[in-house]
Amino acid sequence: EVQLLESGGGLVQPGGSLRLSCVASGFTFSNYAMSWVRQAPGKRLEWVSAISTSTTSTSYADSIKGRFTISRDNSKNTLYLQINSLRDEDTAVYYCAKFAGYSWTRTSFDYWGQGTLVTVSS
C-alpha cells in the first residue's frame, strides 16, 4: 500500500524557516518524480514544486521561486521542502504528491499524503 507521510509543519513567525519532510513507502521511491502542492485557507490547490527521480531536475511555481527548495534522499525514501523567508500568504496545508511516472511531464498525481499545516503568524 502506497503511503506518503508528511511532517515538519507548525507555527512560525514571518521571515522564519521550516523544513517539511515526506516519508514514502509501498513503492520504489527512486523510480518516481515527486511534488509538493499546497492549499491556503479558502483557496484552491496550488502546485509548489516538483523534482525528478535523480534530483537533477527541479521546477518551482513563480510565487515561491527563490524561497523554497525541493530535494529528496532516495536512500531514505524521503522528500523535503525547505521553506525560507516565510510570509503570511505561505500559510497553508502542504501536501506531498507522487507522480504516476518517472517524469512530471504530462503525468498526473496518483497518490497524495494527508498534508502538514504551516501557519505563518507573529
Add this chain to the structure above:
Amino acid sequence: DIVMTQSPDSLAVSLGERATINCKSSQSLLYSSTNKNYLAWYQHKPGQPPKLLIYWASTREYGVPDRFSGSGSGADFTLTISSLQAEDVAVYFCQQYYSLPLTFGGGTKVEIK
C-alpha cells in the same frame, strides 16, 4: 498559466441520483501527438488524502467504482457520478497536467440532498 474553472461550487444530490461536475480550461489540454487530454479528477474527503479518480480525462483509476466517469475533450470536461452513494460525499477537483505550472479547479463540494 492554464486557468481551470470548475462549476458548480457545490452540489446537493439525492442518493441514487446523478451528479455532474464541469471543468473548463483556458486552453486546450489535448496534445496532438498522443491524442490524449491531460486532465485528471480527484476526490477529497475530510481527513483523508486526495484520491485519483480519473486521468487522461476519461480513464478510471484502478479500483474506482464504475459509477464515476469522465468525459470531454479539448477545454471542456465533465465528471459524472451516475448514482450517488453516501460515501461519495466529498470535494471533487480537476487538474491539468498539460504544462507547468500544474493548475487546479476550485473544487466542487458534493453533498446529499
